Amino acid sequence: xxxxxxxVPLAIFIFFFILVSVMGFFAARWKSGPVSASAHxxxxxxxxxRFGTWITWFLVGGDFYTAYTVIAxxxxxxxxxxxxxxxxxxxxxxxxxxxxxxxxxxxxxxANGYVTAADVVHGTxxxxxxxxxxxxxxxxxxxxxxxxxxxxxxxxxxxxxxTGELPIVAAFIILALYTYSSGLRAPALIAFVKDIMIYIVVxxxxxxxxxxxxxYGAVFxxxxxxxxxxxxxxxxxxxxxxxxxxxxxxxxxxxxxxMYPHTLTGIFASKSADTIRKNAILLPAYTLLLGLIxxxxxxxxxxxxxxxxxxxxxxxxxxALFPPWFAGFAFSAIAIGALVPAAVMSIGAANLFTRNVWKxxxxxxxxxxxxxxxxxxxxxxxxLGALAFTLFLPTQYAIDxxxxxxxxxxxxxxxLVFGLFTRxxxxxxxxxxxxxxxxxxxxTAWSNALKPLATIELGGASHSFYVGLGALILNVVVxxxxxxxxxxxxxxxCSVVEPL
Amino acid sequence: MWILLLLPFIGLLWVPFxxxxxxxxxxxxFFYWYQxxxxxxxxxxxxxxxxxxxxxxxx
Numbered sequence: 434x435x436x437x438x439x440x441v442p443l444a445i446f447i448f449f450f451i452l453v454s455v456m457g458f459f460a461a462r463w464k465s466g467p468v469s470a471s472a473h474x475x476x477x478x479x480x481x482x483r484f485g486t487w488i489t490w491f492l493v494g495g496d497f498y499t500a501y502t503v504i505a506x507x508x509x510x511x512x513x514x515x516x517x518x519x520x521x522x523x524x525x526x527x528x529x530x531x532x533x534x535x536x537x538x539x540x541x542x543x544a545n546g547y548v549t550a551a552d553v554v555h556g557t558x559x560x561x562x563x564x565x566x567x568x569x570x571x572x573x574x575x576x577x578x579x580x581x582x583x584x585x586x587x588x589x590x591x592x593x594x595x596t597g598e599l600p601i602v603a604a605f606i607i608l609a610l611y612t613y614s615s616g617l618r619a620p621a622l623i624a625f626v627k628d629i630m631i632y633i634v635v636x637x638x639x640x641x642x643x644x645x646x647x648x649y650g651a652v653f654x655x656x657x658x659x660x661x662x663x664x665x666x667x668x669x670x671x672x673x674x675x676x677x678x679x680x681x682x683x684x685x686x687x688x689x690x691x692m693y694p695h696t697l698t699g700i701f702a703s704k705s706a707d708t709i710r711k712n713a714i715l716l717p718a719y720t721l722l723l724g725l726i727x728x729x730x731x732x733x734x735x736x737x738x739x740x741x742x743x744x745x746x747x748x749x750x751x752x753a754l755f756p757p758w759f760a761g762f763a764f765s766a767i768a769i770g771a772l773v774p775a776a777v778m779s780i781g782a783a784n785l786f787t788r789n790v791w792k793x794x795x796x797x798x799x800x801x802x803x804x805x806x807x808x809x810x811x812x813x814x815x816x817l818g819a820l821a822f823t824l825f826l827p828t829q830y831a832i833d834x835x836x837x838x839x840x841x842x843x844x845x846x847x848x849l850v851f852g853l854f855t856r857x858x859x860x861x862x863x864x865x866x867x868x869x870x871x872x873x874x875x876x877t878a879w880s881n882a883l884k885p886l887a888t889i890e891l892g893g894a895s896h897s898f899y900v901g902l903g904a905l906i907l908n909v910v911v912x913x914x915x916x917x918x919x920x921x922x923x924x925x926x927c928s929v930v931e932p933l
Numbered sequence: 934m935w936i937l938l939l940l941p942f943i944g945l946l947w948v949p950f951x952x953x954x955x956x957x958x959x960x961x962x963f964f965y966w967y968q969x970x971x972x973x974x975x976x977x978x979x980x981x982x983x984x985x986x987x988x989x990x991x992x
Contacts, residue, residue: 521968522945525975529938532979649960669954670964676948684946710983717976724969 438594442761446593449630449765450604453623453772457611460618474804477616478548478784479702486711488621492777493699493712494719495624497690498524499578500585500771503631503726508743510730514660514667516675518727522683524720527690532713535691536706537853543706549781550697550849551789557852560860561793566867567845568789571694572815574838575782578693579775579819580831584744586771587823589764592748598824604768605775609816612776613809617702620776627773630766632722638732638763639725642754646735652728655735678886678897685902689843694781695774775816783811833883837875840885840901844870844908859916866912874904934985941975 475482484492502520509517538553547553550571555564583601590600611619643649653669660667671679690696703709733746736753740746747767751760787808792799799807822831848863877887878900886897944950951967958966 515964518965518968522971525968525971526941526945528975529941529979532982533935533938643960650957651960653960653962653965669962670952671948676952680946680948684942710986714976714980714983717972721969721972724965724972728965 439757439761441757442764443593443595445758445761446590446765446768449626449762449769450607453626453769454607454611456622456626457608457615457619459615460611460622461615463618463622471802471805471809473801474548474784474787474808475546475801477805478780478787478808479698480617480621482543482702483704484621484699484702484708485704486708486715489699489703489708489712490715491624491628492617492621492702492773493696494716495628495770495773496620496695496699496777497716497774498631498719498723499582499774500767501581502723503767503770504585504588504744504747505581506723506727507730507733508746510727511733511740511746512667512730512743514656514669515671516666516679517730518724519679519682519686520727521720521724522680523686523690524723525717526683527687528713528717528720530687531691531716532710534850534853535700535709535713538697538849539700539703539706539709541853542701548701549694549785549788550692550845551785554845554848554852555789555793558848558860558863560864563848563860563864563867564789564793566864567848568785570841570845570867570871571692571785572782574842575694575778576815576819576822577831577834577838578695579778579816580822581835582771582775582778583819583823584828584831586768588744589748589767592745592752593761593764601823602820604772605816605820608772608776609779609813612779612812612816616809617698617777617780620773620780621702623769623776624773627766627769628719630762631770634763634766635722635725637759638729638751642729642732642736642750645754646732652731652735656731659734674895674897678899681899681902682885685843685899685905686839688846688905689839689901692842692845692849693778694785695778698777698781698784775819779812779815779819780808782815783808786811786815836883836885837878840874840878840904841871843901843905844874846905847909847912857916858912859919861919862912862915865915866908866910869911870904870908873907874900877903934982937978937982940978941971944974945971 471477506517506520541547541553541556545556547556549568551564551568554567555561583605586604587601643652646652657669660669666672666675691700700709729747729750733750736750738746738749738753740749748764751763755763787804791807792804796803844867847858847866851858878885881887885899887900887903888895888897945968951964953964954962956963
């Protein structure tokens, strides 16, 4: 990578960074009602629950399709080809699921004033143990995800010739300060800028880059040549042994996606159930974008980009094919793209800590204003933790832990989703299922050198599948058996709150 | 109508349906344009289900 500073892109980057920082601080007053952000957690942590269709579209789009995605998906596609595209079916099938389930979840949360997934679980099952399991899983899964946003930001800052940790630290402190003062309104407002910038960058790239490289046919042909030379489990289409892994990764990731605190925060902050339904129809626009972003990995082959680290594929491609000012604009879009999810993730984790640890165990009588101030401080701690993570631990740890985080968060699915539709499962069973899913999944991933896929032998053939989905199936089976056993031992459910 | 929501799952999770290079479209091998085509199709299917929903009093 270049060790001199590229002043044109850097100046553009600094301009946009200052712009969004000012917006972040002013966001506190945006769409605010009579209650100030520090008076109620609904205001700080959910933006007053007043976000309509368009704000939710930008917020969830900006928060679900993260900066790290823009760096990592093309990097994977560059390295392995077709298999890296699992992100595409994943981010398509997630929306029928969102449409069917999330409005129901929103209604329960809205009617009872719930702020987090763990609130919903506690309200449904009246089980502190299950509530704590969901809350801790959410917080632990979020931390490495925030760290990855920092890493994505670091990749583009490095591409502009800035070395050292100082730029990242400075950017993150500013982010922490405006999130502290404005809460969810800051990323919601900044998401408008970030998403429009990313749309411009990608639409320009998918028209201009193939034109420079001889069309999409040439792009795919160049990628095919690279994979033929490379060999192994790469190629423009999947090898038969990869198909099950591809499908299970897509399904498992889709089921996990809206279990994360940051995506659920976007759901809970919506104005109505209808807002969420309309977003399930409109959000796939971002998926189209993601599919095109993934193709940047093939364009890098066509442009003869060679990298030492796959994460440098996108920055190097932009530097090679675009004038410095547009590369600077693209890098700014990616770096700002890291700020939105990092802010929402820290808010989501802070809401969990405040509602399901602090309030449940330390201060049950806490006031609304007290909740808001605990959450504001918790968001700072979460971000500092993620920053320390990036500064002091190898990048690979964050990637590995984020992968495990996806597996863990998927294990909260039965506790959160099943209760919306049936009261058959018992809290004890769900808690046991959660524990078995997490332990089996972590152990299996660990013993496979932290690869997302595990292999089983069936009928003489071996099948590779996504560990997280396997763990979820085990989780549900254990929860069902334990529910039956618990019902035999103690037919009367103690202290069960009726669902809506 | 809700059954329409299952179609994207079937169309995308049964990989042998679409794991081919040919026929290509605008230079995109089948594997790629088939999956990209499911993006607008899924939106359309969700919209069809949405249109038939009864008015939501909680909305």
